[in-house]
Amino acid sequence: MYAATPDDWHEINRARWDERVPIHAAGDFYDLDAFLAGQDALRDFELVEVGDVTGRSLLHLQCHIGVDTLSWARHGAAQVVGLDFSEPAVETARGLARSLGLPQERAAFVTADVHDAAQAVPDSSYDIVYTGLGALNWLPDVCRWAEIAASLVTPGGFLYLAEFHPLTDCMDDTNGSTVTYDYFSRDAWVDESPGTYADLDAVTVHNGSVEWQHPVGEVVSALAAAGLRIEFLHEHDASLFPRYPVLERHPDGYYRFPADRPRIPMMYSIKASRPVSG
């Protein structure tokens, strides 16, 4: 339900994530054995939209257990840095990097709040700042996030963001066809839910969560106000998971509305570059 932001929102969220890390590391959703054997964790549209990362430095904000971060390294990034506020997540990511034989200079992981990223990461800026699906909803202030993220982009480099579309959280949970929740709500969404998207039946005790929705226009405007130039904003008609029971799984692994149903965007992606001067 929408509610005032609890003072301890940060601790509530971190406890939730810390508890879910071992479940994610052991489960089929992230399938770490397959990942270590070479399976790519990145989505096909991300690979196309980010383009060739060979020889580039990449900072992944809110990297979770690092499978996306390390996938960028496997695609040729010269140096990847992952940041997350969950110590167990960062420890898991470090273990994966060791298993892949990637030294600290190629793949480093730091435990820090994203708001402290500028002080926490080893370098002052990166060719690519990347943030992936399910990250922004954990942050209360998208303008503050955009300033920090943009400050870490090297002149001539870019920020790339892939996210679930906030419109999906406004529609009814069954059919995704009726506007049910306010798109522009400023309140926190405060919830108690056991398990995790990676294992709905997992037994968990730290079940609180405090999240916020950020209209796409606010995200774009925040990035522009932080000095980045918007290269594109793409909206995608698919989701990574069955957000509504009516969605159908396609051979490409994405979930979409049946062909006879009007569509809404369920994910979006943004590329925003930092001009070489200015």
Ligand SMILES: C[S@@+](CC[C@H](N)C(=O)[O-])C[C@H]1O[C@@H](n2cnc3c(N)ncnc32)[C@H](O)[C@@H]1O
């Ligand atoms: C849904 S996960 C990101 C998922 C990622 N795309 C993946 O599938 O691996 C969100 C991550 O954000 C992290 N997180 C949440 N709030 C944060 C904050 N304030 N600072 C840093 N990390 C945070 C959580 O620990 C979690 O690992």
